[in-house]
Amino acid sequence: MMNTKRNFELGCALLGVLALGGTAADAAEQITFVSQGGAYQQAQTVAILDPSAKKLGITINQDSIPDAWPAIKTQVGSGKPIWDVVDTPTGNCLRGGEQGLIEKLDFSKIPNGAAMPEAYRSPYSVSYEFYSSVLAFSQKTFPKDAPSNWADFWDVKKFPGRRALRNHPFATLEAALMADGVAPDKLYPLDVDRAFKKLEEIKPHITVWWTSGAQSAQLLNDGEVDMEMAWNGRVSAVAKEGAKVSFTYNQGILQSTSLCILKGAPNLDTAVKFLNEAVDPVHQANLPLQIDYGPGNPKAFETGVIKPERAAQLPSEPANAAKQALMSYAWWSSPAGEAAEKRWASFMQK
């Protein structure tokens, strides 16, 4: 058993070395980095991972998983995790930190992270990239005077049409409260009762409660709905394909994934070094050149790498960010947030 395991690890290390074409063959330091795969991980590889590996002289082994949370739990629970750094929705890092599954960060060793605004980091994590839950709409249905905030989305008389929301409380409760007149910067702690009450109002007018990003894109693309909440990257992808759809960042809910390190990670010191490098403003500025996500480090916008017209399209660009609500993962992972999450199921079935 022990032997096979060692062989397996050796195999992984060899693969990693091969992947880097032998230039880093004598690099002793390595880490295993985990993200969500697909075009998104590919974009990071070009913008952040490969340049970081080169600069630090380390080997970065990659793994991917759509939802890292169960794996984090089992790996740390087994006492011998094989991953070092994960890129996962910020809430997982916070929850994991509270449950002793995630390492507390020493920001004196992470100057790039320490320089980020406080809302963009936690004792366990630093923001890695931003996306936004925005109000998207069909330009066919609304050639002009499109809905521009959540109050408009809730106004079925002024803006008739079919609607979709995400089948999940994240961002949906925030949107309901903004529709009810709460200012984007005064949302937390969420007034859960008020949010669900407001949601009851719109519920009969919701055609679809979508569960996957692909589904939200299909709904908009096929004209199955006239307006919906969707992730900005999905909407711009549909628009790029030629569909007459658009969205507004106004009252969008700014969400992030963060980097955090598994408790007892096999290569802790290298992991910390990598974490600092990964949020370096220049690497971060390269990410939106590859994919429709905003950098997690706002300093990326000061590097000059992102052209102004590109910056204007990104969710975390300062002017866009100012129009939006920054999701509080601390609230969502608090007992009140978890209770709200559980309440969602009974709301859906009523």
Place this chain on the structure above:
Amino acid sequence: MLALVSPALLVILMLIVLPVGWLAWQSIYHDGFTLENYRRVFTEDVYWRSFALTFEISLAVTLIALLLGYPLAYLANSLPKGWSILILSLVLLPFWTSVLVRAYAWLALLQRTGVINQFLRYLDLISEPLALVHNTFGTVVATVHILLPFMVLPLYATMQKIPDDLMQAGASLGASPSLTFFRVFLPLSLPGVLAGCTMVFVLCLGFYITPELLGGGRTVMVSMLVSRNVELYNQFGAASAVAVVLLLSVLAIFFIVSRFISLDRVLGQK
């Protein structure tokens, strides 16, 4: 004989019995013995609603599949060989396509801008598109389509074994075709009906992808609660309690059915 089946038994033991047993164990053991997961399943009305909806949908799907499947099987049974092969292949053909692909195909047919609504609007039969999908209706339609072979095949197998002589005997005694059908053929095909219904009903209880894609978020079947509970409670126990309750209800159904016909008829070739 035992030596021959032992690899298969071992695979079943290692890959099905042990993991399922382990999951069931987790539903009652998490840092100590607990019935919390079951208390939740039996007291919170989310679960009750979902179980009720799942059984309603399964029942509806079974009945519709029977109404569609029986005439099909009958036709396949009474037509000459070439035709029956054609009918059975048409039933089986979609069976070889991924469930996911078929769900999306139904979406293309049923949605607001889908083929059916466009056609009905073209004929001026409707002025507003009908809500054919993103609800329980769409889920039922697609599920019937997916499960129809499980109804047709056992029915056809049973009908094949009914000797033609019996119908001729009935006719020679002066019974009309419909009388021979209802008095002779139908009763003899009942084991096939029961077998088909049981298969479809039980398979439908565990459906996941179809209601997830076509249910519009409102049609929450039990399997969706299982996956949601993993997310919500961050431990397998909460989810496996739901699965255990579902498994026990399936076993109960098999038990009740076995009182009427032998299980070999439902599960195998007898």
